[in-house]
Amino acid sequence: MEEQGLDEMMQDLNAVPACISAMIDTGSVESHRYFLARRTVLEMLRDRGHAVPDDEIQRTLADFRSWWETKPEFDNLTISYPLISDSSKKISELLVNITKHVLKPHHQVLTPEEKGELLLQYKVEDSQIPRMLEKDAVARYYGLQKGTVVKVTYEGELTGSHVTYRCVV
Known part of the structure; x- marks a missing residue:
């Protein structure tokens, strides 16, 4: 059967x-x-x-x-x-693109000029910006070096849209 x-x-x-x-x-x-x-x-x-x-x-x-x-x-x-x-x-040589995950905020790497403008605008130094470890998944994905600043844009139903910055350490 x-x-x-x-x-x-x-x-x-x-x-x-x-x-x-x-x-x-x-x-x-x-x-x-x-x-x-x-x-x-x-x-x-x-x-x-x-x-x-x-x-x-x-x-x-x-x-x-x-x-x-x-x-x-x-x-x-x-x-x-x-x-x-x-x-x-x-x-050369290297199953999921973490930057495309729906829960991951958008990360934009700032140029040195944009970083300088940001520091002047807020009158802060690198050490005063919230940190992102060099071993963070996004930092590793983009190959970010220490001192690089990233603009992080969050989109959420409860929190709305807001932007923060992170400096790689």
Whole structure:
């Protein structure tokens, strides 16, 4: 009886319309994890100012799997894009982009000029700005150095929109 039930399920699965069956992921879990990790790394590199083409980030899982094939070559594992502001610097090798999480406030890295204006406007020094540790997840994501100031914008139903600043220590 169990065998008959299995046969019926297989017939039902084979009868699934093409539009729905296209949404069923039949690939390996490992390739899906590599796909997600690679996309997150590419987004992170772009957020850090590297010249990552849109088509690399928008690559679909099916395209990734056909490009990745069954056994990846070392060249496919390497990620190397020039820094837009300094093309001589490259980052290579690194499943979730933390800056896109719905509960994470928006972080904007201030330029040295914007930092100077902020310090003048509020008549404060670096040490008087609330701190963000260099090992904080957002600081690590952006590759922030000590002394960098980040504008943090919170959006909430109860608190509304408000801005704070953090200095990396």
